[in-house]
Amino acid sequence: MIAPAPLKQNQPSQIRVRVLRQDGPGQDPYWQLFDIDYEREMNVISVLQKIAAKATTVDGKKVSPVAWDCGCLEEVCGSCTMVINGRVRQSCSALVDRLLQDNPDEIVLQPMTKFPVVRDLLIDRQRLFNSLKRVKAWVPVDSYYNLGPGERLPRVDQERAYPLSQCMSCGCCLEACPQFNKIELTQEAGETQEQFEARKQAAYDTAFIGAHAISQAMLFNQHPTGKALAGERLDALMGPGGVATCGNAQNCVAVCPKEIPLTTSIARAGRATTVAAIKNWFEGSGEKKEQRVGE
Amino acid sequence: MAQHRVVVVGGGLAGLAATMKLAELGVKVDLISLTPVKRSHSVCAQGGINSCNDQTRQLGDSEWKHFDDTVYGGDFLNHQPPCKEMAFWAPKVIDLMDRLGVPFNRTGEGFIDRRRFGGTLYKRTAFAGATTGQQLLYALDEQVRRQESEGMVKKYEFWDFLGPIQDETGRCRGVVAQDMVSMEIRAFPADAAVVATGGNGLLFGKSTMSVFCTGSAASRCFQAGAKFGNGEFIQVHPTAIPGADKLRLMSESARGEGGRVWVPRKPHDSRSPKEIPQADRSYFLEERYPKYGNLVPRDIATREIFDICVNEGLSVETDRMCVYLDLTHIPKAELDRKLGGILEIYEKFQGVDPRFEPMKIFPAVHYSMGGLWADYVKSADGGLLPGAPRNQMTNIEGLYAIGECDYHYHGANRLGANSLLSCIFSGLFIGPSITNYAANQKGGHAELPSSVIDASVASQQRRHAQLLKGSGGDENPYLIHQELGDVMTRSATVVRRNDQLREAIAQVDDLHQRALRVSLSDGGNWTNQNVIFAKAVQDMIPVAKTLLHGALQRDECRGAHYKPAFEKPSLTAEEPGERRRQAEQWCDEFEANNRRFLKSTIAVWDSNSNQPQISYEDVDTSLIPPRPRLYGLVGADVIEEVWKERAAARAEQKAAQPATA
Structure with missing residues (x-):
């Protein structure tokens, strides 16, 4: 049939x-x-x-x-x-x-x-795409000129990347997430369009980033060239509204239409940010020490 | 140097490739799209992207052979210099996409895996599961987001392109567009404008295309004076899943990975497909085309499936036409790895697992080979001259067309896995052409007189207000679209007959009158999808007319354009001498037909009569002389022999002539 x-x-x-x-x-x-x-x-x-x-x-x-x-x-x-x-x-x-x-x-x-x-049923998902900017979800290539192929990639790596790369930014994971709350701002009297956009941007940039963007950060952090920005992505995930906001409800993975292993990505992000935080702490204190010596 | 500003309309593969390349060249880009660019129709492309590669090369393949397959598959209606350039860029395009992070499937050793597609004997097609278009689009979307965060690109998503702005010399100086949320209409002044707005499948009501593929953007350029080429060439994909709202594509890669098309030999055999023994099955493509088997070019596969259902009455079902596409002989793990995405679509929408049960499929409108006429400058080696301002420029100066909405890459029939290539290639290639064009213009975007801007915006505002106010008519745009789809599907898809085309032209003329008398059920000025759709429907009709007139006037069979009344017959004689004579005659007729019809159909819109004016233009076939396309024809061997002798004689003659030009 x-x-x-x-x-x-x-x-x-x-x-x-x-x-x-x-x-x-x-x-x-x-x-x-x-x-x-x-x-x-x-x-x-x-x-x-x-x-x-x-x-x-x-x-x-x-x-x-x-x-x-x-x-x-x-x-x-x-x-x-x-x-x-x-x-x-x-x-x-x-x-x-x-x-x-x-x-x-x-x-x-x-x-x-x-x-x-x-x-009606039409909603504004700008914030969702904004989150992709927060984690720099791209490969920072030198240029778009012909510079030969990328690195050879073992099949297992491709098979790990492909499911994450199927995220279609639909927002199901965000709708189901108890930690992801609606932000709805309205333009105030006397506020220009630019000022309003900036205020919206600031609100989006500190609110919970959501499972989809955390997963994209993990996707690019494992790419041979994408890795170059791994530290910056982890910084974004350690900031306000980062991975620590996740309450581990695991609703995201249950509603994802593409069955993306979002909770696996979140767990990896959690581990990676913990390691980075410890490293930053040591390096950060080192910096301070140098400064003191300088004084 | 002044800062250049370019407006790109459309955020699919072509538009995004152009945007990121222009941004890299230091140009500020305004990117306008009906939908968030990540959701553009390119996401629907499944099977892959072609290039000659290290492996095929060692089997005798080359960029030239890819080029040859492309123009042979396109029945020589392709313009050869751009096709050649594209084939030679293909390996570089795939390298770039690889660097951008596209998760192409890998071989055990970590190289990019390849599969075979239709119309070639080489495994040229790189793929990312069965969602290659999605993966390529995402890589470009990510780069454009990167450029956006660096301030080079500004996106205008949920904006509808209404038309080009032309100054008193006719030159394009930007575009007018409408915010689909607030309904604001405004101008985007620019040094050049690029339309990359895809195909027009919605002319046929249901197709494999996304809901926004109405072709209205290209139509708005056409109505503003841009020429439209080869409108009648529409690809009907052999394998799609019939549905109430959409005909969902079932990728050619299903056959590329070994899928077999068959029907039961007994009409409407009531047994379940797995109980039908081999002897009672007709693998009709393999039987009729032993060399290419299930991977004949798309136009041929489509006609055969249509023929076996309509003329031979062998459809699998009684109340609807379909044939089996069978993957059940392929190991499940391999299917999941290489075809997962499309098998899920079938499973999700049909409730049947194609790993264990053959799929039921039927052809559906899929791709527009024709589109806006675009120019190019030929290089000394027969390809394109990089950076020439006229590359991809329409006849409206400063207005460029790329991707599916241009007309010159795919001839009369597009080869599978060449569309993603032509989109990305044209998008990348156009960058330096546009910067060179912009650098030589006196007045840039900043010098556009406000009188020109105001007039362009005002004329669109008038149209909008008029529609909201109503014309006193009571026509429903949704029902007009349905009727248009029915007429077009009946008269202008797989089989075309002049009496039906004439009838369809009269019906579409009538629909045009009615479309101008639409009454909207929403007269508001906030997120009014009703008025946006009404405009799209009105603008679909000029292209529909162009398609029908082009089809009516083209009395021949070429690629996807099939008129049984003008089909060249197979050879019938058994006796060698007579067979040879028939082959000679066949070739004479072939040559005579080419003199008449191996030409691009060029339409210009006449707004006084509301009709297209059709003329013909020579196709550049200077690199590979046209030859008969003989897939599966009886007597092909003799015709080929005669043809080769003639070709050799011509070559000799040419060599003997003193070089004059």
């Missing part, structure tokens, strides 16, 4: 969808109900597409289409994260037949709760 395990015996002709809507930042959220025609092999994306085309609630009221974000529809771009029937996940791989198995009455769609709502 091309369809996932057929459930033909009691297929509804219509599906009820409950959506938590919000017209804009700072506005009150409200629920709206939609009925749409059932078709085989639907996912939450096709449900939302139907809602957009119809834009009419169960009461026959014309409403604006529900805003949401999506891209590849094959769970590789990370766009379409939302809370579906109480669980954070990608809406493209949320198959309607499965959802109806769990709850035949309705499908409940809510925006992620750890990011500011832009509108």
Whole structure:
């Protein structure tokens, strides 16, 4: 069968969808109900597409289409994260037949709760990408000129790196994390756009960085060239909102759609930062001593 | 030297490669994208990226052969100088991506592993599991983030490109774009603009492409006067998973790693596939193409799968068309290591484990070979002249097109694992061309008169306000898009017939009128996805028309463009003399057809009639003379013999002529 395990015996002709809507930042959220025609092999994306085309609630009221974000529809771009029937996940791989198995009455769609709502199911995940800057998640190559191949790499190293490198920045791990709290700032009167951006940046830079970025730091710290910035990445992880903030709830690894070994990365980061802290302490005290001699 | 500023539209492989290279050259870049660049459609590319490599080289491969496979696979509609340059850069591109940290699969000894892809007999394709596009994109995304944190790049994500800004001489001086959150419309003055906005699969409703691949950005350049080349050449990928919202790609690498395509010999055999013995299976690609087997070029595999389902009635299912793609004979551990990502997609979306059960697949629209016309300057050795300002420039001065939205690399059919290459190559190569262009301009981004900026912004604001206000019509943009997709899929995918194309043109003309009378269900000015989509739908139609007219006028079969009414037949005679005579005639007709149709289709948009004007332009085939593409044809050996004799005679004749030019 091309369809996932057929459930033909009691297929509804219509599906009820409950959506938590919000017209804009700072506005009150409200629920709206939609009925749409059932078709085989639907996912939450096709449900939302139907809602957009119809834009009419169960009461026959014309409403604006529900805003949401999506891209590849094959769970590789990370766009379409939302809370579906109480669980954070990608809406493209949320198959309607499965959802109806769990709850035949309705499908409940809510925006992620750890990011500011832009509108309806669309949220602002700037902070997530900002975290990648905090840990300098890149290989610091000399240039983009042709300088021959990179280092030869044993297969085991590639097999350790590849799963971490599949992180699509969807934010599921952050939504599920008890230590990752929402930061929602609003532009104040008299504040320029630049000043506002700077204030946001400062808030993001000291709040918990999250499992995804810790894992990326570990990915680049094991790369032959990426290693060059290992110390700076560990410094970032030792600062405010770093790896010590993790409360070890392990929710992140449970919700990751790509099954990335996030807790393994966090444990490695914990060890590496401890070692670095001890080293810094010795070197730091050495520096002070020299200074005193100089005085 | 004044600080240069360039605006790049699109943050997939091509746009990111251009951005990081320009930043390295000291240019400030404004990067505009509909989506956070890390989520661009390049993430969907699965199989890999091609280059000649140390191993294939020792088996007789070379950059030249990669180039040859590319133009032969493309049925010679590719422009040869850029293709040659790309093939020669390919090993360097992979080296760079390796240095940037792409986790390419490794051999036991730690070298980059390679697999075989369609249209070649060499294992040229480097890969990172089955998510190579994602991994390449992430490496570039990381470098651009690095440049961003150093202040060289400013990203504008969730911004919609609305059109180029042109001064009174027609030169492109920047772009106008709209913030999709606040709906602000503003200008981005620049010394040059680059569009790297990908393909237009959404013209067909459902395709393997991401939801934002509407082609509307390229269309906005086209409507502003940029030429559009080879619009009718659309690649339909042989293997995709049918779905309600999307046709999900099942990579060619599944066949590259040994996957076999088959159908039961008995129509709709009700046995489960594993119970059907070998003798009752038809491995039709292997039977018809013994040399390439399951790895014939994509256009051919697609037609065969289509043919076996539609004409021979051998679809696996009764109520829907599909064939088996079988990996179950390959050890599970090897599948996980090399194909994990795509097998998970199948499992997740179909609920069936393809390691133990053959997949069910069918062709789907996948890639736009055509796109914005772009120029190049040929070097003395037949490649491209590095740093020439005209490389990749459209006919609008200062406006560049790269990646899937250009038109000249893939001819009539793109080879698998060449798209990632063409995107990264064109993005990197264009850097010095743009800096050289910018250095020779009198007025830079800072000197753009405010009157020009204001006029450009005002015209977009008018369009926006008009849409919000409504035209009194009641057309729904989502339903228009659905209808457009149905018309295009029916008339302009695998098999094309002139009567159907004519009918489709009339239908799309009608849809165009209706699209201009859309009524929005959201009249607000905050994160209004409704109005953004309505604009995209309106702008998809000029490209749809271009595609249909191009297809209608091209009365031949070439690569992905297949018109059965103009197919050249196999040889029928058994008697050697007669067979030879038929082969001579075949070659005569082939040559006559090439004189007429071995040309790029060039469209310009006529805004008065709302129709494309089609003309033809010569293709540079100066390096590898066109030859018949004979995959699987009966009598191919005799035709080849005749063809070689003619080619030799031509070469002799040429050598005898005194050098004049």
